[in-house]
Amino acid sequence: MRAVRKSFSSRQAMTLLAVLGLALPARLALLDAARQDGEVLRNGPSDPCEQPPSERGRGVGLERRCPPEGGSAGVARGDFNGDGVADLAIGVPGEDRSLTTFNGLSGGTTREVPDAGVVHIIYGSASGLTSAGNQLFDQAIGKEDNDRFGAALAAGDFNGDPYSDLAVGVPGERDSSGNVVGAVQIFYGTPDGLTRTGSQTFRANLFIIPVAGPDLSVVFQENMSLVWGDFDGNSVGDLAIEGAARSLNCDVGVVLLLGAQGVPLSTSRKQEVFVRGGCRPNTAFSDAALAAGDLNGDELVVGAPHATVASIRAGRVAVLSGAATGVTPEPTQEINEPAFLDPLDDTDAEFGDEFGAALAVADFNGDGHKDLAVGAPGEDVGNSPVTGGIDRAGAVSIFAGSTSGSGVLSFTQKLTQSSPGIEVAEANDVFGAALAANNFNGDAFADLAIGAPGETLAGQAGAGAVSVVYGTAAGLSTAASAGHPAHQFLHEDVSGFSSTTEVGDRFGTSLTAWNFGNGPQADLIIGVPFDTVSVLVAPFQFRAIAGAGAVHALYGSSTGLLTAAVQFWNQNSSGILEDAEDNDQFGLSVY
Numbered sequence: 001m002r003a004v005r006k007s008f009s010s011r012q013a014m015t016l017l018a019v020l021g022l023a024l025p026a027r028l029a030l031l032d033a034a035r036q037d038g039e040v041l042r043n044g045p046s047d048p049c050e051q052p053p054s055e056r057g058r059g060v061g062l063e064r065r066c067p068p069e070g071g072s073a074g075v076a077r078g079d080f081n082g083d084g085v086a087d088l089a090i091g092v093p094g095e096d097r098s099l100t101t102f103n104g105l106s107g108g109t110t111r112e113v114p115d116a117g118v119v120h121i122i123y124g125s126a127s128g129l130t131s132a133g134n135q136l137f138d139q140a141i142g143k144e145d146n147d148r149f150g151a152a153l154a155a156g157d158f159n160g161d162p163y164s165d166l167a168v169g170v171p172g173e174r175d176s177s178g179n180v181v182g183a184v185q186i187f188y189g190t191p192d193g194l195t196r197t198g199s200q201t202f203r204a205n206l207f208i209i210p211v212a213g214p215d216l217s218v219v220f221q222e223n224m225s226l227v228w229g230d231f232d233g234n235s236v237g238d239l240a241i242e243g244a245a246r247s248l249n250c251d252v253g254v255v256l257l258l259g260a261q262g263v264p265l266s267t268s269r270k271q272e273v274f275v276r277g278g279c280r281p282n283t284a285f286s287d288a289a290l291a292a293g294d295l296n297g298d299e300l301v302v303g304a305p306h307a308t309v310a311s312i313r314a315g316r317v318a319v320l321s322g323a324a325t326g327v328t329p330e331p332t333q334e335i336n337e338p339a340f341l342d343p344l345d346d347t348d349a350e351f352g353d354e355f356g357a358a359l360a361v362a363d364f365n366g367d368g369h370k371d372l373a374v375g376a377p378g379e380d381v382g383n384s385p386v387t388g389g390i391d392r393a394g395a396v397s398i399f400a401g402s403t404s405g406s407g408v409l410s411f412t413q414k415l416t417q418s419s420p421g422i423e424v425a426e427a428n429d430v431f432g433a434a435l436a437a438n439n440f441n442g443d444a445f446a447d448l449a450i451g452a453p454g455e456t457l458a459g460q461a462g463a464g465a466v467s468v469v470y471g472t473a474a475g476l477s478t479a480a481s482a483g484h485p486a487h488q489f490l491h492e493d494v495s496g497f498s499s500t501t502e503v504g505d506r507f508g509t510s511l512t513a514w515n516f517g518n519g520p521q522a523d524l525i526i527g528v529p530f531d532t533v534s535v536l537v538a539p540f541q542f543r544a545i546a547g548a549g550a551v552h553a554l555y556g557s558s559t560g561l562l563t564a565a566v567q568f569w570n571q572n573s574s575g576i577l578e579d580a581e582d583n584d585q586f587g588l589s590v591y
Contacts, residue, residue, distance in 0.1 A: 296407020
């Protein structure tokens, strides 16, 4: 039976203690004790296709009227019940689950399966996200230790009906021999939302990447990336899964499961694409990022942050065009990191920049052509013999789509936290580690949210922050206008957030941006997977759940994202079908 407990953010807990009449020193002492209890170390014009239909409940034709393509963080809009409003999926890969094994007449035994993982579905509505009808999914059959179900998410129509479906990454899945290979599980949408009926599981060992010499098996790893897009042009979405060939000197392998018209995904139409990039030395983990979008048709964009450029492991991005058979086997364009527009910075690609670690596709300048944002969270800002450098401060580069129709992307902007109007770059901010793009103020231009989960705030290392930069006819701009504010710097100490910054929260580790209701503008979801949740367990006594995780929802408006009434979700929130526990990592992935 689910225990009845009440959870509080740090700010809410302080308010409660004040109401109970405790003086500030006593309040601080109690909260400090709560944080230490169980504390662990932690690392450190608007697009009509993104708007709800004018008639509520008639959203089932939305994906028919609008072209299926990728978008925010490389995933498609997820409307699992077809009401025309996006729904939110939240991955909790660190969740422990109960497993009962039956032994015939002797009965059964129940044990906790560590890090089995779950995914929460919170449905959108006319007034925004609501816990009414919240769903909880796990691997009902076959869950095992360290499966980490929910480590990656992507949504879109995989079977040609009017409802979005959900792909869930399970990087710890084992094959029949007990080898960790990873898998993806698909849940299909219905008028009542997602269902387990007809769900599919695809393990990585179904695929072989052909390379020189013996064929190599594929694994899906912890940092796997998923993306939906209509790469073969049949108006039904396909699923791309980032994998790695299991060898010491592997390249990035991208595996496609291609859906057929009107039927679920099938390996009969699978495609293995070998994108040359290179993995980390002595490991099979490639950590590639995926995105999809209409750059010149339907393209798959692959970020290989550990690829070698001129003998330097700096990262590279490859663009693969859609084709009747899937995607082109060779990139139509390869993009390396551009130099800073700074005469004192004499370098471009540098070791450990991780260029391509995060991607987002959107039209930032309103010219009708999609642009590409590329994160390089390992970039040293101002790295030159004259000025020195700020280690791993991070950067984001913008590549504009072609107005000539050639589909060739060209570099236009490079943003860091030291860019005019943003913030101040600091070591280990990892600005650009997560990206999400959409139209937060409903004008003619897409806007960009940039995660910096390593940001230090008020002396709290790794507290994390998110920068929001608004689009204009000249591209992304930090200048305020009548239709949007200047750059927004978001963190948990901003007024309106129901939490406070703490060491290692990693606010901004995950981002997604869609219209979850409450108005025609897009909204922003911010994952804080290592947030500490304080739970009142007895009068005047709090229990700190370290690494439980949380998610914030900010709603768009005609003047940009609103911070006056930010929604705060964790696994002890009212209506959510679980309890917060240490190291659950609620919000490590969001869609």
